[in-house]
Amino acid sequence: MASFSSLGIGSGLDLNTLLTGLMNVEKRPITILQNQQSGLRSQLSAMGQIKSAVSSLQTASDALKSSASFAAYTATSTDSSVVTASATTGAVAGSYKVEVTQLSQAQKVMAAFASGTSFTGTLKLELGKADATAADGFAESKSVDIDLTGKSLAGARDAINAAGLGVTATIINDGTSTGTPYRLVVTSQNGGTGNQIRMSGVSGLNYTDYAGTGGPGTKDANVTQSVAAQDAQFSVDGVAMSRSGNSVTDAIDGVTLNLAKQTTGTPVTVTIAKDPTSVASKINTFVKAYNDLNKVLHDLTAYNADTKTAGALSGDYSVRSIQQQMRTATVNTVSGAPGGYSRLGDIGISLQADGSLAVDSTKLNAAISDPAKDISQLFTGVSGTDGVATRISKTAKALLDTGGLVTSRTDGINKSISALDDRISALQDRVTAIEDRYRKQFTTLDTTIGQMNVTSAYLQQQLARLK
Structure with missing residues (x-):
C-alpha cells in the first residue's frame, strides 16, 4: 500500500x-x-x-x-566660627552661654635622620598621660612592641602605622642635601593630654620627657616635640569644663558642641529650640x-x-x-x-x-x-x-x-x-x-x-x- x-x-x-x-x-x-x-x-x-x-x-x-x-530640636549658635551645635534625643529647649579658652590638640613628636638610616632593636610605643604620682612620670593606657631591626626610615614608618596603637607616622623632607633632612613624625590620632606619646628601646627614637616623682624623663638629641598635647578648655554658663577632644557630647544633655576657635571675651550663645x-x-x-x-x-x-x-x-x-x-x-x-x-x-x-x-x-x-x-x-x-x-x-x-x-x-x-x-x-x-x-x-x-x-x-x- x-x-x-x-x-x-x-x-x-x-x-x-x-x-x-x-x-x-x-x-x-x-x-x-x-x-x-x-x-x-x-x-x-x-x-x-x-x-x-x-x-x-x-x-x-x-x-x-x-x-x-x-x-x-534645632541648635543654633550666635557665632558658628567659634562653636557649632546639634541637638539629639534628650535635648530640651534652652539657651546657654559658651566660652572657649583653649582647643584640644593632638601631640606630635618628630625625630631627625640622615639619608640611609637603618634601625636596630625593638621600639616600645606607648600612649598615656603625664602623671606626677607615677614613678616614671607617665601613666600608660596602651602600648605595643615593634621590632625595627634592619628597617629603613620608611620601614619604621610602615611598621608604626601597622601596629594599630592609635598613632600615625609620616616622613617629611626639609630639602637639604646634607645633615639630617628627614623627619619621622609620630602623631597621636586623638587629642588631649590623655593621649600622649612615649617611645623607648631604639636609638634615635627615645622620647620619655615627662616629669614625675622619679625625676624628669629623657629624649634623644634628635627628637623634639613639635605640637604639645592639650585638652579643650571651655565653660558653659560659667561652669568651667575640660575635655580631650573638641567635639563635646556630655556637657549639655542631648547636645553636641563642636569647638572650633577660642572666644575673644564675648560668650557665644547656643540656643536649643523645638523643630x-x-x-x-x-x-x-x-x-x-x-x-x-x-x-x-x-x-x-x-x-x-x-x-x-x-x-x-x-x-x-x-x-x-x-x-x-x-x-x-x-x-x-x-x-x-x-x-x-x-x-x-x-x-x-x-x-x-x-x-x-x-x-x-x-x-x-x-x-x-x-x-x-x-x-x-x-x-x-x-x-x-x-x-x-x-x-x-x-x-x-x-x-x-x-x-x-x-x-x-x-x-x-x-x-x-x-x-x-x-x-x-x-x-x-x-x-x-x-x-x-x-x-x-x-x-x-x-x-x-x-x-x-x-x-x-x-x-x-x-x-x-x-x-
Whole structure:
C-alpha cells in the first residue's frame, strides 16, 4: 500500500486544516485554564502592590510610634566660627552661654635622620598621660612592641602605622642635601593630654620627657616635640569644663558642641529650640503613605466605564478588609491623650470622601509648635491605649505576618496558579495523545484514498482501451 509523507497529498483533501480545526477544539479547555492563570497572575501582581504599600505605611508609622520621634530640636549658635551645635534625643529647649579658652590638640613628636638610616632593636610605643604620682612620670593606657631591626626610615614608618596603637607616622623632607633632612613624625590620632606619646628601646627614637616623682624623663638629641598635647578648655554658663577632644557630647544633655576657635571675651550663645519642621515632615510622610495605600486599593478594585474593564481585585474580600482595618486604626479616637488631641482631625488631618487624608498645614504646625501642648501621645498612645501610629503599625504587621491577610491571600493565589499548572500539563498530555491518534487515522485515510485514486485511474485507463 502506498504511503504519503504529508497529509492530503494522497487524497487531495485538506486534511491539515481539518486536523488543525479539530485540535483547536481539543485545546479549548487549556486556553480557558490559561486565561484563568492570567487573571490569577494579575491578582498576584496586585497583591504585591498592596504588600509594598502596606509595608511603606508601616515604616512611616514606625517613625511616629515612639516619643523620641517627637523630641526634635534645632541648635543654633550666635557665632558658628567659634562653636557649632546639634541637638539629639534628650535635648530640651534652652539657651546657654559658651566660652572657649583653649582647643584640644593632638601631640606630635618628630625625630631627625640622615639619608640611609637603618634601625636596630625593638621600639616600645606607648600612649598615656603625664602623671606626677607615677614613678616614671607617665601613666600608660596602651602600648605595643615593634621590632625595627634592619628597617629603613620608611620601614619604621610602615611598621608604626601597622601596629594599630592609635598613632600615625609620616616622613617629611626639609630639602637639604646634607645633615639630617628627614623627619619621622609620630602623631597621636586623638587629642588631649590623655593621649600622649612615649617611645623607648631604639636609638634615635627615645622620647620619655615627662616629669614625675622619679625625676624628669629623657629624649634623644634628635627628637623634639613639635605640637604639645592639650585638652579643650571651655565653660558653659560659667561652669568651667575640660575635655580631650573638641567635639563635646556630655556637657549639655542631648547636645553636641563642636569647638572650633577660642572666644575673644564675648560668650557665644547656643540656643536649643523645638523643630516643628522635622515632626511635620514625619507626619506628612505618614499621610502620603496612607494615601498611597488608599489609591492602590481603589485602583485595583475600580471599574473603568470607558474601557469596560474592572480592576484585578474587583470585589475581592481581602481589599475591603484591608481598607476597613486601616481606616478604623486611623480614625478611632485615642482615649486619654493630653492637650485635647484625641483624633487626627484635632491637629488638622481629616478623612476625605474618597478615603484619603488631607492635611491642614497651618493647623498642624500650630499644634506641633504649641509649647503648652504635646501631640506625641496622639500617635504613640497613653495609659495602655495605642495611639494612631501604633495602631496602624500593628495592623500592618498583622496583615504582612505569616498567616496574615495579605500573606495568606498571596499564598492562596500562588497555590491556585500551581494547581492550574498541573491541570494544564495533564490536558496538554491528553491533547498530544489525541493529536497523535488523529494524525495516524488521517494518514491511514489519506493513504487509502490515495490508493483508491490510483486504482481508479488505472481502471479508467483500461476501459478507455476497450472502446
